[in-house]
Amino acid sequence: MTARRRFQRAVKRRSIGVSVRASLHALGRVLEVASLTLALPALVAAGYLENPFPFLVPLAIGLAIGFILERTNRGRGRLGTREVFLVIVLAWLAGALLGSVPYLLAAHGLGHWPDAFMESMAGLTGTNISVLSDPSKLPRSLLFWRQFSQWLGGLGVIVLTLALLPRLRVGGREPTIAEPPGQEVERLSRGVKIVIRRFGFLYIGLTVVAALTLVGLALFDIDDRLNVFDAIGLALSTVSTGGFSTHAGSLADFSVATQWVVFAFMALAGANIVLLFRGLMRREVRPLVRDGETRLYVVIALLGAGGIAAALTAAGHMTSGWHSIREGLFQSVSFLTTSGFTIDNISAWPLAATAILVGLALIGGCAFSLSGSQKILRVLIIGKLLRRELTQTVHPEAVLHIRVNRRRIDERAVRGAVAFVLVFFGLLALGVLALELDAARMDFTLNVFPALADATAALSNGGPGLGFAGPLGSFAPFSDVSKLTLSALMLLGRLEIIPIAVLFSRSYWRP
């Protein structure tokens, strides 16, 4: 190579600011690990004497692509902050694509690609949106994959929200909020390992306990409609606040005992996992009980429950007061944690009650939990910001800090939270608009509230929707464009928007 040629190549490589090849290398490694998880549904298929190939094919593809990406890009460039954004987005996209393959290949699966992709994306992002009106008709192994993909997505969320997003300072998440004071911020790769070791195991532990409890209910015939397969499947989608059920009627088919167990574990999954870890593993209950966000979480859940119960009672919908309180409590927590389980046909509910549910889904659970949406911490910070603005109007010279748990929230984090909320609502509006335009194109009538509920379900990773067919029906009637729109909203919501948005900014690619 001539010196001039070498010069030209060297200068050309500098012309973009992101080391794509370092990102691809990391993506390769992620894919290798991620595709191996498909071995589990393949085993289930073998166990039920079903065809394991729908899982082995994407497993092989994933391994091969991962291997190639890792090999060809080894030692190329450094994995810095910018590259991590790219890896996150590509990894979730690749995961959703690979995960959609079993739906396409399995007998009695989903023949249409956009359906399979949306189903897979809903699984991975922990959203209870589905094109299936009766999932129990799926082959067992595919149904297991559907539940398991939600659980895997939850594991991804733990890495994302505890290790990656705080370090990338996304949406007002600051490393100092996640980690207890005095603990130094670790290097990224080490941080990921620590997070997986600590909170990953807590997550697995919670899943095991939930599964054992539900299996117990099944085996001892406390719930005679629940079998062991359902029990494990529900455990997987409960602790991940996913919300997929193995039955057509969500949880309405199961007994009250099962509903309460699901209630308890989804409430835990919506709480701050760092504080949960300290409370359960280190017996430091105080930080959890004293935590301002956790307290607000409980208050909002109770207020939501009260509001729903009142709305239901006022509309004469329920047979007894206790019944409406139980339904209110369950649905309130289900939507606040963005799980999306239902124990009743909520599309028959009065508008006041469903509006509360949509409102709860727009808030979401605690910031460092498995739930999606905007998170209570941001609501808390913005509430305090508004109060500060009022105080500042009266006392222009006062120095007023925003504090959560007596600790000062950095102004930069406050700004991040505000920006996040604005972008969130902006996207929500765009999502509603897209659904409406597409419906108009297809000559459907889609009212604004159901469209809002559907867009909220997708963007908050909650669900179910209230669109054409209601919560127990499916999203099948939507057009492909709408399905892809909803898929995009789900991914945006799960990754907290900014990592994707930043890829579209010029400054990201500039050196």
Next chain:
Amino acid sequence: MKIFMVGAGQVGTTILEALRGEHEFRVVDRDHERLAELVQNYGVTTVEGDGTSRRVLEQGGVDEANLFISCTSHDEANLIACLLTRRLAPNAKTIARVSNEEYLEVWRDRFLDVDFVVSSELEAALAVSRIIGIPAARQTDVFADGQVQMVEFEVPGGIASGAVIGKRLRESAVPYDSRVVSIIRAGKRIVPRGSERIEAGDRVVVIGSPKAINLWSAIVASGEQRTGDVVVFGGGRTGVAIARVLLSQGSRVRIIEADARRADRIAELLPRARVLVATGMNPDFLDREQIGRAEVAVFAMREDTKIHYAATLAKLHGVPFTIAIVHDEVSIEVFEKSGIDVALNPRLITSEEIVRFAHDPRTRQVSMLERDRFEILDVTVREDNELIGKPLSELPAKGTIIGAIIRNDRAIFPHGHDRIQRGDRVIVFTESKHAGELEREL
């Protein structure tokens, strides 16, 4: 006694004036002219040089000293001089003046081998608290750097019986870290035995931790009487120390600081205070923030002239009581002549504290109650005292009650079964006529 003193500034001069009659002084300072002045006025021996220099100390004859005082305006220099002297003259008691309260904390935790450390910031803050702290109290005093508080409360006539009022003391919910040391009913003193009750219209004298005293305030006074409304002008270290003490006593505190970054820092240090970025010289600002409605304004800015202007302005805006923390020797007179209610000079307070320790290291502080019928003493128990090791309930009573014990510079609020240990300092309540006897006995 031979006193070796480093620092010939305001503090040093005041100490010299107070003690030179009885003691032999040797003064070290770097400033030639200051020393010349001292020689001319007081005829003391002086050494020109740096007090942190081993050579200067040795040549000055520090090894002969019984008492070593370092009172320059540099905290670190004072501490180093004391630590050097600890080695050069192992038998001399050492006193260091610091302004930064953090050094005092460190000293209290026994990290610094110095016999006595006085923080002028904290002394100023405690002096302010003696005047305006705990608004619900008739009288108040602070011991052991603020760890122990003494208050005399007037129990209002119409107050309803509750968990404390009207119950036998042994059954009543007296705040944990506090002791009732006296009940005064219709001018007569009642020894607060377990069978006695606090009744409406009584006066009670309580010794306790700042937290417990806050609880007491809540028992005897309604919300409004309890919280003072104080504005502190100037958020330097003295201002912050004052604000901190007043906040701990339940007052509402606003701090006015001109420097925005410093103000930010204060807001972080004292989340319960309201910090305002302003000079305090702007009438519009004072109007807007209704500074005139505050009960007290404390001025802790850097320059006396600014303090004077700001204090006068605050008076004009209607603040009924003003306290100025001044720096110059003559300022006190000027301030109090011109209508500022109280002027305090931290340097003077510090030197008074040092003089008190030099006089009698055992008795630190005396506080008078009900004119001078009762006294509260802060005394270190003699090493060879026969009371050591006995439970407090067996102490010769005579109406004397131990309200607090300072052990290793931490306050303990004792109950009958606690014992006095070697090296303890006790805060005792006694009738004045027994005070001398008591001091000898301890």
